[in-house]
Amino acid sequence: MNHLYFVALRTIWIKECTRFLRIWIQTLVPPAITMSLYFVIFGSLIGSRIGTMGGFSYMEFIVPGLIMMAIITNSYSNVSSSFFSAKFQRNVEELLVAPVPTWVIIMGFVGGGVARAMLIGVIVTCVSMFFVDVHIHHFGVIILTLILTSTLFATAGLINAIYAKTFDDISMVPTFVLTPLTYLGGVFYSLSLLPEFWQWVSKANPVVYMVNGFRYGFLGVSDVNVGISVALLIGFNAILFSIAYVLLQRGTGIRS
Amino acid sequence: MFALDISGLTKTYKGGVQALRGVDLQVKEGDFFALLGPNGAGKSTTIGVIASLVNKSSGDVNVFGHSIDTALESAKSCIGLVPQEFNFNQFETLQQIMLNQAGYYGVPRSVAKERAEVYLKQLDLWEKRNAAARELSGGMKRRLMIARALMHEPKMLILDEPTAGVDIEIRRSMWKFLKQINDQGITIILTTHYLEEAEMLCRNIAIIDKGNIVENTSMKSLLSKLNVETFVLDIAPVKSAPELNGFTSRLIDDHTLEVDVEKSEGLNPVFTQLSTQGVQVMSMRNKSNRLEELFVRLVESGRQAQGDAA
Incomplete structure (x- = not known):
């Protein structure tokens, strides 16, 4: 039976990867262009006037945050749009009638989101190398944070798609929740620049822990404890996976 | 053992619509079985419950002895479903759709490729294997859904109006194909509004109306009722x-x-x-x-009886 599950998991994963590679102009090119613009505007033009931050040039400081921003956005949108399309076109029924356990469905879709996020991470890192020398302080922390963050947001995208009834429903969370959390999550600044009260408020934003964990992997500096970052990511992943599992098992949004 | 054994099946949708009101139905292994009924009678809901697309409210469903409550994955492995609406990814090629379907059932890629070739050829779709599904005609899409449902070699094929909107030539070729696979031992359950199709293909028949089975017998004995x-x-x-x-x-x-x-x-x-x-x-x-004459009479007399009882 385990072999059957493995075949099913591989099938869903390959299908998901094929999907985002087939529409690469929509999925891979925009983040590369957007991030290049960020590097040019915030890094080269404005950054040179800002000076250093956390002991690094502004450009060096924002690179990990920008990569993380691309990872968060893409892992989320990959799964939310793919699963919602499957609901919309009704081809999710192919999975519902097949003997595929719920956890395999979740892992297959989330795996697709993680694959896209990783590829985007590599692309944006390559783009950043045109502007700055990329430091690597701790490769293990980089990979761990990347996997845990992309898994978390891919699962969140799945939950969004489970509930979504229209295409508007899958764009609302990225616009009204993800973007503010990311921009206020320490991508462009160190929390130490904020007044103490706002530092405390910022620490309620989960994205702060992801960006800083990732930044620690590259630069060796962080506004928060990296251990707490990783522990929180594992905890959030467990919670969101459980929610997605219960919803799919019940058939919320997919079975009448 | 029955290929399908349903007892006391009920389904009430959110909002209170009672689609099934205690359906009892048995389909023998190897049978070619017609499930007929007017629109909204409960045919698709019954099929939906069997195929796990609809959550039942109560009752038991067993597929080749596997309960959908306690052995859902084994029950699902026995079923190939051809739904009423096109439900494949319109942007994928036929080959991808076939291979994905096999993969969901754990069929290894090499075996899946061989089967895809066999079924796409049998249903005259092989030439289109690299075309996106959205490029197919309506008849081709219907045949694709049949081919897809066979990829894991199910013991029972459920077809929900498989020939709707298909021209007579393709319909007849589909009938021939369905007869062939039934002769090979696959149990077939068919819902259709073309009663000629049911009369020609099916050995046994059930008529459902307003969530109740109003007739369940062999095609011969049903037709003999027509005086x-x-x-x-x-x-x-x-x-x-x-x-x-x-x-x-x-x-x-x-x-x-x-x-x-x-x-x-x-x-x-x-x-x-x-x-x-x-x-x-x-x-x-x-x-x-x-069969059409009988169907109309049975449904009308069933409704009259319900009206009298009320």
Whole structure:
């Protein structure tokens, strides 16, 4: 039976990867262009006037945050749009009638989101190398944070798609929740620049822990404890996976 | 063992619509079974519950002895579903759709490729294997759904109006194919609004209306219940209606005569009387499909009984 599950998991994963590679102009090119613009505007033009931050040039400081921003956005949108399309076109029924356990469905879709996020991470890192020398302080922390963050947001995208009834429903969370959390999550600044009260408020934003964990992997500096970052990511992943599992098992949004 | 054994199945949708009100149904292994009913009768809901697309409210469903409550994955492995609506990814190629379907059932890629070739060729889709599904005609899409449902070699195939909107030539080729796979031992459950299709293909039949099974019998015994058939005779033009003693007849126009004939009487006396009166019969046909007449009667009498009870 385990072999059957493995075949099913591989099938869903390959299908998901094929999907985002087939529409690469929509999925891979925009983040590369957007991030290049960020590097040019915030890094080269404005950054040179800002000076250093956390002991690094502004450009060096924002690179990990920008990569993380691309990872968060893409892992989320990959799964939310793919699963919602499957609901919309009704081809999710192919999975519902097949003997595929719920956890395999979740892992297959989330795996697709993680694959896209990783590829985007590599692309944006390559783009950043045109502007700055990329430091690597701790490769293990980089990979761990990347996997845990992309898994978390891919699962969140799945939950969004489970509930979504229209295409508007899958764009609302990225616009009204993800973007503010990311921009206020320490991508462009160190929390130490904020007044103490706002530092405390910022620490309620989960994205702060992801960006800083990732930044620690590259630069060796962080506004928060990296251990707490990783522990929180594992905890959030467990919670969101459980929610997605219960919803799919019940058939919320997919079975009448 | 029954291929399908349903008892006391009920389904009430959110909002209170009671789609199934205690359905009991058994389908023998190897059968070609028709599940008929008017629109909204509960056919698709019943199929949805069997295939895990609809959550049941109560009752038991067993597929080849596997309960959908306790052995869902084993039950699902036995079923191939051809739903009413197209439900494949319109942007994927036929080959991808076939291979993905096999993968969901754990069929290894190499085996899946061989099967995809076999079924796409059998259903005349092989030439289109690299085309996106959205480029196919309606008939091709219907055949693709049948091919896809066979990829894991199910023991039971459930077809929900598989020939809807398909031209007669393709419909007949689909009938031939379905007969072939039924002869190979696959149990087939068919819902259709083409009653000629059910009469031609199916050995046993159930009629469902308003969530209740109103008839469940063999096709032969059902058809034997039809005592009176109406025939339409094309005749050489006449000025007045011919006299047919012992029969009810109606002259529709100067060359069309309708005659109600009881099974016990047969058609010979009709021809004898017409011949005596010099009426020349050019051709003859049933006014409607025999099963269609029975279907309408059964559904109407079921509704009348429910109305009386209420």
